[in-house]
Amino acid sequence: MPEASKDYPGNWREFHAWFATEQACIEYLEKVRWPEGFVCPSCQEHAEPYRVSRSRLVCRACRYQCTVTAGTIFEKTRTPLQVWLAAAWYITNQKQGVSALGLQRVLGLGSYQTAWTMLHRFRRAMVRSGRDKLQGTVEVDETYVAITDRTVGRSIKGKKSRTGHAFVAVAVEIIEPKGFGRIRLQRLERDSAEHVEPFIKGAVAPGSIVKTDGSAAYRSLASLGYDHRRSVMLGADVPAHVSLAGVHRVAALLQRWLMGTHHGAVQPRHLDAYLDEFAFRFNRRKSGSRGMLFYRLMQQALETAPLTYESVVSTQSKTAQA
Numbered sequence: 001m002p003e004a005s006k007d008y009p010g011n012w013r014e015f016h017a018w019f020a021t022e023q024a025c026i027e028y029l030e031k032v033r034w035p036e037g038f039v040c041p042s043c044q045e046h047a048e049p050y051r052v053s054r055s056r057l058v059c060r061a062c063r064y065q066c067t068v069t070a071g072t073i074f075e076k077t078r079t080p081l082q083v084w085l086a087a088a089w090y091i092t093n094q095k096q097g098v099s100a101l102g103l104q105r106v107l108g109l110g111s112y113q114t115a116w117t118m119l120h121r122f123r124r125a126m127v128r129s130g131r132d133k134l135q136g137t138v139e140v141d142e143t144y145v146a147i148t149d150r151t152v153g154r155s156i157k158g159k160k161s162r163t164g165h166a167f168v169a170v171a172v173e174i175i176e177p178k179g180f181g182r183i184r185l186q187r188l189e190r191d192s193a194e195h196v197e198p199f200i201k202g203a204v205a206p207g208s209i210v211k212t213d214g215s216a217a218y219r220s221l222a223s224l225g226y227d228h229r230r231s232v233m234l235g236a237d238v239p240a241h242v243s244l245a246g247v248h249r250v251a252a253l254l255q256r257w258l259m260g261t262h263h264g265a266v267q268p269r270h271l272d273a274y275l276d277e278f279a280f281r282f283n284r285r286k287s288g289s290r291g292m293l294f295y296r297l298m299q300q301a302l303e304t305a306p307l308t309y310e311s312v313v314s315t316q317s318k319t320a321q322a
Contacts, residue, residue, distance in 0.1 A: 008295035015089055025081035026055050029068045032295070033302040040064055041071060068302075073121040075306040079114060083107055087118050088301070092293035095285075097261040097277060117309045123273040125301040126280035133205040134182055137174040139244050140200060140212050142167060142191050143251035145258060147266045166271050167191065168254070169199045172246035174211075180246050182283045185254070185275040193217045197224065211244065254278055270312075 004010035009018050019025050030038070038049050038057060042064035050058040058065050069075050074084060090106055091098055098106075104115035144165040167188050173181030184203035188195045196217040204210060206225035212218040214232035221228040231243045257278055258266060266274050284293055 002292065002295050004289055004291050008291045008298075009089075010289070010291055012089075015086075019082055019085050022081055023055075025085055026068055028085075029074075029081070029298070029302060032298050033068055033072075041066055071305065072302045073125055073304050073307055074301070079118070083109070084118070085298075087115075088122060088297050089294050091119070091122055092297055093290045095281070097257060097281065099262055113309065117312060120270070120273055120312045121304075121307050122297065122301065123277045124307050125297060125304040126276045128300050129303065134171055134173045134184060134203055135205040135208045136181075137176070137209040137211065138171055138204050139174055139246040140169070140171045140196075140204070140210055140218070141244055141247040141251075142169050142188065142196070143247070143254075144168070145251075145255050145271075147258065147268060147271065148263075166268055168251075168271075168275065169196060170247045170250055170254075171200070171203045172250050174246050180249070183250055183279055185250075185279050187271050187275065191215065191217055193220060197221075200224075200226070213244065250282070253282070 002008060005014060009015040018028065037046060039046050040049070040059035040062060043059060043062040045059055045061035047060050049060060052058055052065075055067050056065050057067065069077070069081075074081065077084065087103060087107060090103065098119070100112060100116035100119050103109070103119060104112050107115070109115050145168050147166055167190065169186050169188050171184040173183070175181050184199075186199050186203075188199065193216070197220065200210065200221065201224065204226070207227070209227045209229060210218075210221055211229045211231065212221070214230050218228065218230065254275075258274065262274065284296070287293055
């Protein structure tokens with residue numbers, strides 16, 4: 001396991017000491033990306049590279065040139081790495097999340113667009129590829145979350161806004177006798193089987209106990225390899241928030257987080273990115289070290305493909321699960 005003050009800064013004072021220069025940031029990212037030494041992205045040769053100008057690394061075997069940020073969310077950025085790492089530290093040390101405006105003010109960025117793009121790049125990195133599916137006993141349900149689309153309509157004060165709702169699927173691991181484990185979130189177009197089943201297959205391991213309400217959308221779960229436990233809510237003596245306590249608790253926390261941290265001002269086409277961030281924070285809520293969250297985010301940022309401002313703006317709903 002990574003250790004504080006060895007693999008990542010243990011506190012803000014150490015953070016400043018570790019990343020006092022741009023070169024120190026580059027060396028740290030190399031250590032995180034290649035903990036066993038440089039591996040050529042082209043030929044996979046494991047050997048110390050030649051080091052040339054502008055922090056370029058040249059493979060001794062195939063002469064392929066790259067940098068530690070090539071192929072990552074930091075690729076071709078004009079923002080100093082010191083600012084990127086400071087942003088990652090700030091983001092992971094705020095338990096309730098941060099807004100782009102808050103990040104801009106803390107880092108002293110001249111552009112709101114820069115802060116907004118940085119946040120979305122880090123949100124993309126919060127989804128680890130190849131992560132384990134939920135297992136054991138898992139509750140699944142859907143919820144509506146209120147969001148405000150400020151690109152259409154016009155409020156009384158003259159600001160563009162329209163309050164609406166988005167449909168979100170929620171899956172929660174249940175820890176016996178009490179408690180919740182990991183979660184998965186994903187925006188869905190509708191609550192039909194054709195939309196709900198792919199979410200469950202992507203989020204929950206076969207053989208798990210899946211607890212749902214009596215919706216017809218879950219009718220085929222048994223044939224998909226799950227131990228399906230249905231609870232028909234209509235006319236039941238036990239209310240839904242008791243029989244499916246996990247998903248109702250997570251849905252309430254999600255709504256509170258969206259309204260409190262982001263004031264509900266989330267563009268519908270970017271909602272999945274915010275769901276990614278909420279899941280990242282919830283699944284690591286018991287971490288004893290905020291520095292460990294910083295380290296994990298750095299690892300995943302160096303494994304995540306580049307993301308430009310234009311691609312973020314044009315992105316509609318992602319198919320990846322939160």
